[in-house]
Amino acid sequence: MGLYDRYLAARVGLSRGAVPERIALVITEHDLLEQGAYGTLSSFLRWAFDVGVDTVMIYVSVLDEAAVPTLRNALSELDSPRRVAVRGPGDDAGVETPVQISIGLGGRREFAAAVERIATAAAAGELDPVDVDEAEIERRLVFKSSPDLIIKTGAERLSDFLIWQSVYSELYFTDVNWRDFRRRDFLRAIREFQERQRRFGR
Numbered sequence: 211m212g213l214y215d216r217y218l219a220a221r222v223g224l225s226r227g228a229v230p231e232r233i234a235l236v237i238t239e240h241d242l243l244e245q246g247a248y249g250t251l252s253s254f255l256r257w258a259f260d261v262g263v264d265t266v267m268i269y270v271s272v273l274d275e276a277a278v279p280t281l282r283n284a285l286s287e288l289d290s291p292r293r294v295a296v297r298g299p300g301d302d303a304g305v306e307t308p309v310q311i312s313i314g315l316g317g318r319r320e321f322a323a324a325v326e327r328i329a330t331a332a333a334a335g336e337l338d339p340v341d342v343d344e345a346e347i348e349r350r351l352v353f354k355s356s357p358d359l360i361i362k363t364g365a366e367r368l369s370d371f372l373i374w375q376s377v378y379s380e381l382y383f384t385d386v387n388w389r390d391f392r393r394r395d396f397l398r399a400i401r402e403f404q405e406r407q408r409r410f411g412r
Contacts, residue, residue: 229400238271239270239281249289250391271316275299315352317372353375
């Protein structure tokens, strides 16, 4: 580790209580085509858990859903220090694991599917419409965790990721492309998170 990386690690360590419990990462299918991309992803997970993060959520945006099966297979075999769950379009079972990966399962689709399940339960008499609240919606989402920090590489947009869960998340955009993302870039994101005052919509 270089001198600058040790400096950043020390800065993060001094504020260890402010390390986000849940981190989300937004990348694209094209990012994963770059040489070494999966190795960087494995390193990202180690960096996160090493500083005390509890949950890592990864969203891979895709333009062609035909790529989903190949990506699912590769990501299911990802070298990870914690258990991994991978979800894609058509998956509607909720998931709570240390590493949660979504491939092309956009936030609008996830939310629409949750509303459809609520409507079906109400039509069947299993749910009173007056009982539908935020908790009821969240219970039916695929990804139930709300990230404290979202890291997006390469561009300043979230690509339809966790539109419900990310409403109070801190956003960190970097123009560093995924193929060039290093530990120091991760530590910069953590340090900036620690220096912000979270408002949670207030």
